[in-house]
Amino acid sequence: MELAGAIIALIGSIFLFLGALGLLRMPDIFNRMQAGTKATTLGSILFLAGSAMAHAECTCIGKIVILILFIIFTNPLSSHALARAAHHIGIPLAKKTVKDDLAKDEKKDENSQTGKGE
């Protein structure tokens, strides 16, 4: 049980490292956000679960479960808010980007609003 917990914590820390490496190497803010949010979410969940399994006598399991649920709920929310803000203030995309549907929809909305105003 304890050995399995330590190995799960090791896998989680490898996910954390890969997320930080993607944060450093990706070309664009949206790619960086994807690497830095999804990989670190999975990595921290695995690390916390592995810690609770490896050292069950000195980590309270109920609090660890609450912390894992909290990370699952709040991490995508903050990432979504940041991505929306970054697209809104017009940070340039990477040169290899092939599709940007949000900009097209925003332009369509602006056209329909000005049409109604006139």
Added chain:
Amino acid sequence: MVNIIYQIAGAIALAAILLAFVRMIKGPSAADRIVALDAMTIISISLIIFLAATLQRVIYIDIAMVYGLISFVGVVAIARYLERGI
């Protein structure tokens, strides 16, 4: 054996926090820095749990919970500020 594997996991998480810190220094725009800061917060929650398990202090888990809460509120507030919302 268990302790050695667990300490290697903690060392890898510490290396991850250093990589995210490099991106926070280099980042061309403000949103890049905030993304790196968010990732650093998530990794440091894991490191606080590592310290709680290694030093056998259960009270550190409460500190990790409060740290995550404050980080979430801060990131959402900065996103609204970048969007000219507040």
